[in-house]
Amino acid sequence: MTIQIVVTFGLVPERLEPTLAAFQELAEHTRREEGALRFDVFRSQEEEHTVVLVEEWADQAAIDLHMKEEYTRAFLGKVDGAFTDPARVHRLVEIGG
Structure with missing residues (x-):
């Protein structure tokens, strides 16, 4: 069973553009990883300073390798200092699954 994760980040307005660029660069690299099945970066339409990652990983070992x-x-x-608060990480479980 794969691991699905959603992560939300609140961005400091003054750091918006370089932080968005850093997320794009991270996504480009991460998508090449063998265990990264999905790594998409979104910006909230309702909250312009909120970024959302939607990730799917083959297993915990793939996540651990990614972090290294x-x-x-x-x-x-x-992105050090570019977030208004700690990232909110949500590991997802299917309802009724």
Whole structure:
């Protein structure tokens, strides 16, 4: 069974453009990972300073490897201080599944 995750981020308005660019770059790299089945970045229509990641991973090992990648660490450095609050991570479970 795959792991599905939704993560929401509130962005500091003054850091919006470079942070969105950093998310795009992270997505481009992540989509090439063998265990990354889905890694999409969205911006909320209702809250312009909110970014939402929708992810699907083959397993926990794929997530662990992703977090160790150089470009993931570089992303974290680029967005340091760019969030209004901690990211909200939601691991999803199917209702009735």
